Amino acid sequence: MRSILIVLSGLLGFAAPAQAGETPWQAHLDMLQTRVVTTSADMTDADGMPLLAWEAKLAPGWKTYWRSPGEAGLPVRLSQNGTDIDILFPVPERFELFGLETYGYSHAVLLPFRPLSVSDGGVSVSASFMVCKDICVPFDATYDVPASALGADFSPHDIRVATWMEKVPARAGDGGAGLAIDSVRVTGPVGRQHVVVDAHADAMLTAPDMLAEVNDMVHFGAPKVKITGDGRSARFVLAAMTGKKPLDLRGEQIRLTFIDGQGHAIERILDLPEK
Template sequence: MRARGPLLLALTLLAATPLAAVTSPWHDDGPARVRLLSPWEAAPAAGELWLGLELALAPGWHAYWHNGGDAGYPPAVDFSGTAEVLALDLLFPVPERFDLPGDLVAFGYEESVIYPLRLETDFGTATAAHFRGAVSYVVCASECVPFTSPLALDLPLASQPWEATVDAARLAAARDRLPRPLPDGATVSPAPLATDTAGGTFTLTARGLPVPPTALFFAVHDLVELGRPERDERDDAVLFTVPYTWLDRSRTSEQLALAWTLAAGDGGWEGSSPLHLPAAARPATLPGGPAAIPAESANNGHSPTEPTRWPWFALAGVVGAGLLWALWPRAGEHPPA
């Protein structure tokens, strides 16, 4: 009986110790370290599988969202060397905004970030999954440095998979930071505000959210460049005013599908809303010549089909000048006696 005491104690301690997940070692790139985070002690052999791409950043450095802003680009993961990976989605938590020298802006993450990876796999009857791939990414501080780093993970498979406590919780927290669809009853409504020959401004109004959004981000758009949103709270709504500039100046109007992300706390919401940007007034240009004078200016505010009317005092002045010219003595002539 005395021999069973230490055994029972060891089993009790083992049961109370959180299981460590099978996670790849860090690859050190200097300003950043990167690895694959696994929540699994034994993973399913087929179907949906979640992993995490974890970056640990040196102080002052940041990594990027899917819209990096004025500098940088988002990470890209390649598992083409693992035939059993049938599909891969790299997902992006709600970002932060970084104001950089030279009036530049970046959207991304500092200190550390876990990008959730949603995979579709089929390892058949194998007892282990061997992930082999690479990640291309860039980190920036006062300068930007790109890296391409190897990714490798060997993961046991089981018909009855189970997760490890600690890393499963970390990956779950990263997934909670992913933007969600709008809740029932909430609305996001963009509307044009002002236009000029280069672009203009529009508003985006959010109503009915459980927490007021604190920041607004947009996906990259190939028709317009979007400026910094200005935030304002009005009654039960949060209103953002956004400047925009046409990337193609020949465009006069467009129906846009505006992909947006609203940040609140450690998470937020995302969606897409239609926005019609109206045509701006543009000066007509003659072929090979300067811009034509608008008809209203050329006719002193009158319609181009309306004859020009002279004020009475202007007409009297013209008549009087003509009479003086007719009666004034010419050179070599004498006035009549």
């Protein structure tokens, strides 16, 4: 992230025992509150792993960040015993912070995840995250979920977590709306390259969007979008910003998130052509 004002003050949150269905709220100054909520056995996967969600309620004007925050901010990270947990990130909002384009969440968010393992004592999850408004502040917190709170017959959070799960881009399939990425290519000289993506959907596209991720050294702004054909296809042109030492995107791996503007999205990891 670029140089911006960050408050560093050992802002740690400590775990308290979970109640039925959730850990207690932890207050992080007056900027946000966080907790972990659990779901019922109905949402447990085939391996017996429960579905949980990190929940944040943000004070007005404060924002927290997606896995690729853009030109400022740091992503939410969850871990167990120092190993990162795969967070199922919902489609983020676009923000402008200090004139920089960023991606994240305002007001409130639930980030679903499955723990890496469950012990007889339950699950202990560590979190690191940043919030920004006029300044940016990083936090760390720990949440202890006892085994008795996992996989219960009922959870008051099932519907809320399921609602946020619907906002998570599909990693396989068509997102329930015939979404597909048809092609991707790189144009232009190194330092002034663009990624051009062609995609389509079964229904008419309404305000479609494309998010692109390569690595922490490359950022992409909002794409130029041209809807083509019968309104079900679109071309996205994304300008790459690679800093003082330009990176040749050809041959790199890219993660694309295609959003149709009607509540559906897919995510694909592709190799950019070398020529």
